[in-house]
Amino acid sequence: MAPSDDKGSKLMAAAAAGDTECLLLDAGAPWNAIDKTGKCAGDYAVEGGHEEAAEFLLEAGCRAELVLGLLERKLSNQSAASNNSYLQQRLQYDSERLMDAESKGVMMTWEGPLMEAHAQAICSTGGDVLNVGFGLGMVDEALQKRKPRSHTIIEAHPDVHAHMLQQGWADKPGVRIVFGRWQDVLLQLGQFDGIFFDTYGEYYEDLRAFHEHVPKLVRPGGVYSYFNGLAADNAFFHAVYCQIVKSEMERLGMATQFIPLPINVSDKSIWEGVKNRYWQLDTYFLPICQHDEAEEEQ
Numbered sequence: 001m002a003p004s005d006d007k008g009s010k011l012m013a014a015a016a017a018g019d020t021e022c023l024l025l026d027a028g029a030p031w032n033a034i035d036k037t038g039k040c041a042g043d044y045a046v047e048g049g050h051e052e053a054a055e056f057l058l059e060a061g062c063r064a065e066l067v068l069g070l071l072e073r074k075l076s077n078q079s080a081a082s083n084n085s086y087l088q089q090r091l092q093y094d095s096e097r098l099m100d101a102e103s104k105g106v107m108m109t110w111e112g113p114l115m116e117a118h119a120q121a122i123c124s125t126g127g128d129v130l131n132v133g134f135g136l137g138m139v140d141e142a143l144q145k146r147k148p149r150s151h152t153i154i155e156a157h158p159d160v161h162a163h164m165l166q167q168g169w170a171d172k173p174g175v176r177i178v179f180g181r182w183q184d185v186l187l188q189l190g191q192f193d194g195i196f197f198d199t200y201g202e203y204y205e206d207l208r209a210f211h212e213h214v215p216k217l218v219r220p221g222g223v224y225s226y227f228n229g230l231a232a233d234n235a236f237f238h239a240v241y242c243q244i245v246k247s248e249m250e251r252l253g254m255a256t257q258f259i260p261l262p263i264n265v266s267d268k269s270i271w272e273g274v275k276n277r278y279w280q281l282d283t284y285f286l287p288i289c290q291h292d293e294a295e296e297e298q
């Protein structure tokens with residue numbers, strides 16, 4: 001049971017009891033407050049099986065995050081600064097991971113099964129595929145196995161680019177490497193049947209900016225997917241971001257489904273020496289976005 005000594009925790013207590021009114025939200029209780037166990041009101045509502053309360057909190061979370069996002073877009077240039085500072089750091093490859101200069105994991109091999117599943121999803125129609133962000137090249141290896149008609153890779157970091165060349169990626173038949181930030185090169189590349197997006201040092205706002213281009217970049221019948229790591233330290237916050245992306249894609253005329261995949265990263269040795277434990281959940285929701293057929297027929 002949640003404690004009830006301030007506005008946030010009263011909201012948690014209301015959620016744990018399935019109080020669907022949850023009127024405390026209107027009185028200023030933060031939907032995203034967490035207690036010392038790391039849970040928010042939405043977690044308590046889900047755990048208690050109170051669907052209506054969980055839905056109410058999910059909608060409140062989406063509304064609040066959308067307003068905050070709008071404010072952020074108006075007020076700051078934080079995303080570009082963060083990505084630029086990452087692109088100037090020296091990176092380090094080892095057999096299991098790619099690390100930045102602050103010992104944060106850019107990409108790790110535990111994501112291999114997820115990358116296979118993403119490759120399967122975006123290569124399902126064959127044709128021309130685009131991957132944004134090479135990292136360890138796991139999704140690109142998985143795409144190559146599926147022999148797409150053409151395979152374009154956008155990569156912005158000079159160390160990663162050098163690694164790709166050293167590994168012979170420029171000589172693989174059908175592979176085109178485009179060195180640069182996606183923000184600068186994306187619109188010269190034509191259309192694709194499958195697109196995957198997985199960058200580093202960027203925020204939700206960058207993903208959102210990428211999504212604005214997706215409807216024009218994906219051919220009818222094609223598939224778009226992205227690494228779904230938004231708010232991956234709390235299941236309920238993560239669900240809020242899944243819902244936000246789904247609504248944004250809907251606005252752009254694309255339908256999104258999330259395929260649940262089990263993932264276990266509880267083994268402490270995986271995270272040894274890694275500063276940012278960027279995944280903490282036991283289910284991965286693989287996004288599959290396609291042109292909304294109903295809208296296309298109109």
Ligand SMILES: C[S@@+](CC[C@H](N)C(=O)[O-])C[C@H]1O[C@@H](n2cnc3c(N)ncnc32)[C@H](O)[C@@H]1O
Nearest residue numbers: 133134135136137138139156157181182199200
């Ligand atoms: C998480 S890794 C991608 C991992 C990849 N999916 C794999 O299977 O190994 C992110 C990659 O995106 C690249 N990147 C970061 N910002 C970028 C940008 N703005 N444009 C293009 N690539 C970017 C990084 O240098 C890094 O190689």
